Amino acid sequence: MAWLTGWKFRKKHDINGSSAGSVTYYQIRVVVHYGSGADGGEHVYLNSNCRTDFGDVRFTDLDGNLLDYWMERKVDGDYAIFWVEVPSIPASPDTVSIYVYYGKSDATYVGDGEATFIFFDDFSGTSLDSAKWDDDGWAGYYGISGYYTLESGELKVWGDGSNYRILVMKHVFDVGEAVVTRTRRESTSCSPHYSVFDGEETGSGYSNRVCVTDYGTDGDWDVSNRVAGTLEYVYDVATFAANTYYKVEIYRKSSDTYGIRIYDDDYGELYSGEWTKSSWNTTMRPNYWFKYNVNKYLDFVIIRKYVDPEPSHGTWYAAECVTEFSESVATSDVMVKSVSITRAESLSLSDVVSALRVKVKELVESMGLSDAVVKLASIVRSETIAVSDVLEKVKTLYREFVETIGLTDRISKLISMIKSETLSLTDYLEKRFVILKILSETLGLSDTLARIRIKKTLARIKGVTRILSAIREKPAERELGR
Numbered sequence: 001m002a003w004l005t006g007w008k009f010r011k012k013h014d015i016n017g018s019s020a021g022s023v024t025y026y027q028i029r030v031v032v033h034y035g036s037g038a039d040g041g042e043h044v045y046l047n048s049n050c051r052t053d054f055g056d057v058r059f060t061d062l063d064g065n066l067l068d069y070w071m072e073r074k075v076d077g078d079y080a081i082f083w084v085e086v087p088s089i090p091a092s093p094d095t096v097s098i099y100v101y102y103g104k105s106d107a108t109y110v111g112d113g114e115a116t117f118i119f120f121d122d123f124s125g126t127s128l129d130s131a132k133w134d135d136d137g138w139a140g141y142y143g144i145s146g147y148y149t150l151e152s153g154e155l156k157v158w159g160d161g162s163n164y165r166i167l168v169m170k171h172v173f174d175v176g177e178a179v180v181t182r183t184r185r186e187s188t189s190c191s192p193h194y195s196v197f198d199g200e201e202t203g204s205g206y207s208n209r210v211c212v213t214d215y216g217t218d219g220d221w222d223v224s225n226r227v228a229g230t231l232e233y234v235y236d237v238a239t240f241a242a243n244t245y246y247k248v249e250i251y252r253k254s255s256d257t258y259g260i261r262i263y264d265d266d267y268g269e270l271y272s273g274e275w276t277k278s279s280w281n282t283t284m285r286p287n288y289w290f291k292y293n294v295n296k297y298l299d300f301v302i303i304r305k306y307v308d309p310e311p312s313h314g315t316w317y318a319a320e321c322v323t324e325f326s327e328s329v330a331t332s333d334v335m336v337k338s339v340s341i342t343r344a345e346s347l348s349l350s351d352v353v354s355a356l357r358v359k360v361k362e363l364v365e366s367m368g369l370s371d372a373v374v375k376l377a378s379i380v381r382s383e384t385i386a387v388s389d390v391l392e393k394v395k396t397l398y399r400e401f402v403e404t405i406g407l408t409d410r411i412s413k414l415i416s417m418i419k420s421e422t423l424s425l426t427d428y429l430e431k432r433f434v435i436l437k438i439l440s441e442t443l444g445l446s447d448t449l450a451r452i453r454i455k456k457t458l459a460r461i462k463g464v465t466r467i468l469s470a471i472r473e474k475p476a477e478r479e480l481g482r
């Protein structure tokens with residue numbers, strides 16, 4: 001569970017597997033909120049500890065490996081919608097966990113839609129990508145060539161009022177995929193088609209399709225399917241407004257079953273329906289049809305994986321934080337920039353002690369100090385010196401070590417917390433002994449301290465023996481005096 005270097009905060013999140021089975025490289029949506037709130041479902045709140053533009057948000061697996069992600073959109077200082085590609089999600093009832101990292105003021109957004117999705121186009125260039133799209137006509141229909149432009153990261157398309165013009169994706173739409181389109185239009189008096197249809201560039205290309213459109217140009221969404229020439233409509237499934245973004249999703253659950261969902265811009269569901277037919281064409285491609293001379297816009301098109309039921313969001317855990325120190329410690333050519341310590345404020349003393357043992361051990365190993373500490377301890381053990389000198393060397397070694405790694409304040413606070421508790425003398429001494437024992441074990445000084453304790457015990461025994469001898473001799477002296 002290595003900590004992502006330079007980040008101050010993280011939250012762990014469980015993803016529940018699907019009863020449909022295990023999946024790999026599955027895209028999960030996460031809505032990250034800047035402010036405070038109750039984490040749940042796809043929503044997580046970062047309590048104002050991230051950048052207002054969400055540029056420092058990262059996702060990792062439990063081993064600290066960065067996961068591919070993409071920020072769909074954001075409202076600075078409010079929320080951002082992310083998609084994260086999770087390499088492996090087990091079948092239900094098992095879960096997999098990821099981390100959300102945040103809290104690095106100089107971090108900037110590095111998301112990559114191409115790496116995150118099966119298909120991705122956010123129309124950020126100056127022309128359509130010919131490896132992804134066919135814009136010059138398909139299966140007897142006119143293409144959109146000459147009737148579109150790319151402006152401000154959107155594909156702007158219009159028609160000639162007479163002929164349908166079509167844009168066809170070159171990707172073949174497979175079982176277990178969903179195509180999502182973010183779209184808007186300047187007027188309700190137009191009927192662009194968002195569809196999946198026969199993928200072969202022969203025949204009419206119209207005999208098999210699933211489609212979302214507005215047939216009556218009346219401001220309502222309509223959906224339809226056509227199989228072997230038989231057309232089936234469902235009218236007025238939802239209302240849309242001009243110059244407002246919506247998301248249209250078409251998924252292929254099986255070779256025989258297609259489904260449609262229409263969302264508002266925050267994935268509030270406006271419509272959901274699906275059809276099972278036995279004679280869909282096996283080769284189907286996403287496509288878009290435009291006719292009326294009104295501007296229509298595609299903001300992005302993505303294809304993600306899809307199973308039914310989908311993996312779901314599970315438990316969100318409490319935020320963890322690290323304490324950074326500004327000094328750079330060079331050991332074995334490694335520049336250590338931060339020390340990870342579990343926040344102690346919300347923990348019991350036993351939790352703090354356990355965390356201290358683990359974190360100091362991890363730190364010693366990560367800094368390459370293990371050998372050095374062992375050698376220093378060996379030197380202390382091997383020298384023939386007085387017990388008091390050994391104790392002084394141990395104290396000096398311990399003090400230099402904790403100051404170097406920036407633990408002085410943490411240990412002081414821990415001891416102060418113990419002192420502040422209402423304890424009996426026995427409990428107090430026992431807790432101090434536990435802390436010192438942990439530190440001595442971590443620094444590899446257990447054997448030395450044990451020898452010191454033996455020597456001190458022997459010395460005390462010898463002292464008591466001398467006192468007892470002196471007491472026994474006193475009566476004889478008194479007898480002689482008489």
